Amino acid sequence: MTTTNDIAVGQVRRDDRGRYIQADTIEHGEYGAQVYVTVVAREVGGRITTPGTKSSMTAERFAKIPLVDAAPTPTGPDINEVVIDRNRQAIIIDGTEHLYHVGSSGPRIAQGPADGSALVTVQFYVRTVRGA
Known part of the structure; x- marks a missing residue:
């Protein structure tokens, strides 16, 4: 016990x-x-x-x-910059544009850790998904 x-x-x-x-x-x-x-x-x-x-x-x-003993130090954000164009329903990730699906709420942005980063949640409408 x-x-x-x-x-x-x-x-x-x-x-x-x-x-x-x-x-x-x-x-x-x-x-x-x-x-x-x-x-x-x-x-x-x-x-x-x-x-x-x-x-x-x-x-x-x-x-x-x-x-x-302790958790390892984070490697930092996965993406340097995201630009959200709500009028065109496009998101630009490190200079590459992707169209996104607004869904019920559109992109959601949550404040990340104290380093000023953020967590961005986006829905993409895709034909095929491959992965492990």
Whole structure:
């Protein structure tokens, strides 16, 4: 049985999906301890991203994830510049124009980490998708 002595706020653990998960808070409830976490870094291909997604899991599950000293430093934004032309429904990514599908909300922009970067979500209408 895992106890909360095995985990602490601020601990960083690396899961089998390449995510570095940091414990933000630990709460004790009727069904045991719950750990609220933030994904502070993620290995994607040869780069390190900072998703910043928040989640929660049981203390027992968190304790089973291997403990690491710290998360790696992010490699920075994937794209240097994005220009959104809402009138033409086009997005220019590092100088290359792509038409996008407005969908229900159009491009969504969320402030990224403190370095001034942003997370941009866009829907593309494509004929064929290939991927791993």
